[in-house]
Amino acid sequence: MKNREAYARVALVTGATSGIGEATVRRFVAAGFGVTGTGRNAAKLGQLEAELGKSFKGVAGDMAAAETVERLFAATAERFGKAPDIVVANAGRGLGGSVKDADLSRFEGILRVNVTGTLALLQRAAREMLPRQERGYPDTAADIVVVGSVVGRHISPFSAVYGATKFAAHALAEGLRRELGPKGVRVTLVEPGITVSGFQDAAGYSDAMVQNFEDKFGPLLVAEDVADTIQYVVSLPPRVHVSDIMVRPTRQDYP
Numbered sequence: 001m002k003n004r005e006a007y008a009r010v011a012l013v014t015g016a017t018s019g020i021g022e023a024t025v026r027r028f029v030a031a032g033f034g035v036t037g038t039g040r041n042a043a044k045l046g047q048l049e050a051e052l053g054k055s056f057k058g059v060a061g062d063m064a065a066a067e068t069v070e071r072l073f074a075a076t077a078e079r080f081g082k083a084p085d086i087v088v089a090n091a092g093r094g095l096g097g098s099v100k101d102a103d104l105s106r107f108e109g110i111l112r113v114n115v116t117g118t119l120a121l122l123q124r125a126a127r128e129m130l131p132r133q134e135r136g137y138p139d140t141a142a143d144i145v146v147v148g149s150v151v152g153r154h155i156s157p158f159s160a161v162y163g164a165t166k167f168a169a170h171a172l173a174e175g176l177r178r179e180l181g182p183k184g185v186r187v188t189l190v191e192p193g194i195t196v197s198g199f200q201d202a203a204g205y206s207d208a209m210v211q212n213f214e215d216k217f218g219p220l221l222v223a224e225d226v227a228d229t230i231q232y233v234v235s236l237p238p239r240v241h242v243s244d245i246m247v248r249p250t251r252q253d254y255p
Contacts (some may be wrong), residue, residue, distance in 0.1 A: 007034035007055070008140075009234075012076055012084040014063050014121065015091035017044040019197030020147060023227035024088055027054045031231065034080040038063065038091070040071055054079075056198040063091040063117035069124050083139070085132075086234050087125040089118050089169075090147040095162040096209070100134075101163040113167035115172075118146065122176055129185050145230055146173040148158025148191045151244060154255035177243055183252065186241045188233045193248030193255075195221040217252040 011028045015021035017035025020207060028035045029052050036057045039045060045058025057079040061068035076084050093110045095102055120145060129142040151159050152166025170189055177187035194213050218252060233242045 006032075007080060008032040009086055010034045010076060010080045010082060010084045011036070011086035011088065011234075012072055012125075012227050013037045013090060014072075014171065015039055015087045015147075016048070016058070017041040019036035020192070020195065020223045020226045020230075020239050021088070021090040022048070022179065024090065025052070025056065026248045027224075027227045027231045028086070031235070033086070036072060036076040036079065036084065037138050038068065051253060061252045062113070063121065064112040065117075066120055068117075069120050073124060073128065080241075083128040083132075084125070085129065086143045087147070088147065088230060089125075090145075092119065092165075092169075093145070094159075095122060096159060097161060104161075108130040110146075110162065111165055114162075115168045122146070122172055123237055126176060126180055126185065129179060130183055133180075133184035134248040138238045140220050141234070141236075142185045143177065144173075144185065144187045145171075146187070146189050146232075147226070148173070148189050150191050150193045150248065150252075150255045153191060153246070156255045181241065181243075184232075184238070185205050186238075186243070188242060189244045190226065190229055190233070191244070192226045193217075193221060193246070193252045195226060197223050220249050220252075221247065 011033050013025050014022050017026050017039030023030040025035050025037045034055055038059045038061050040062055042060035048056055049058050057075055059075045061070050092114045094109050125144050128140055135141045148170050152170045153164035173187055173189040229247050
């Protein structure tokens, strides 16, 4: 039990095997947090466990599956002795293409991860955190962070179908903020601009498109830049809430 109590906070991060999720896990562990992370790449989770030690617990699973959420919370309680007081809803998939041209055969799967899976995670997190914060606030902090996108606020015709799923995630985050904020739970939406990660390959972006981003807007963000932003918002005193923060490459004018 003494080892469990040594952690400054306990966090749960989805999409933890690459990009923003992996960078956030590393930032949290460096800050003295206990972290549970999930992703579909079991081998990568095992590598992170070996590297980060007892501070990290990996749970392989797909956030499109409802049972993954329950496994995550159960694993967190087993490893760290309590429910997470930080939940980062980062897992998501991209889809290149406009409304006219997007590959709709992939859309249902993306919708399940980006919207349905996010909603299931937010519900579970809220139900865990609310009773504790009603007793503990303002002495304790509780954070739910939703990783959205600039295209979830500013419509891009070239990624409007993917952007529609992020518009939905943004609405869920704001609805939950209005519900839980008055009761001491901070819900924060982080909206990254163009960030170099494995996201582009998975979304089907061509090398030429990525190079065009670099030429127009570079140097682009890297995952650690967004992880630093997430670390900042959860590290503020419990009375301070940055509810919505957009972070772009300096030269990215739009979206």
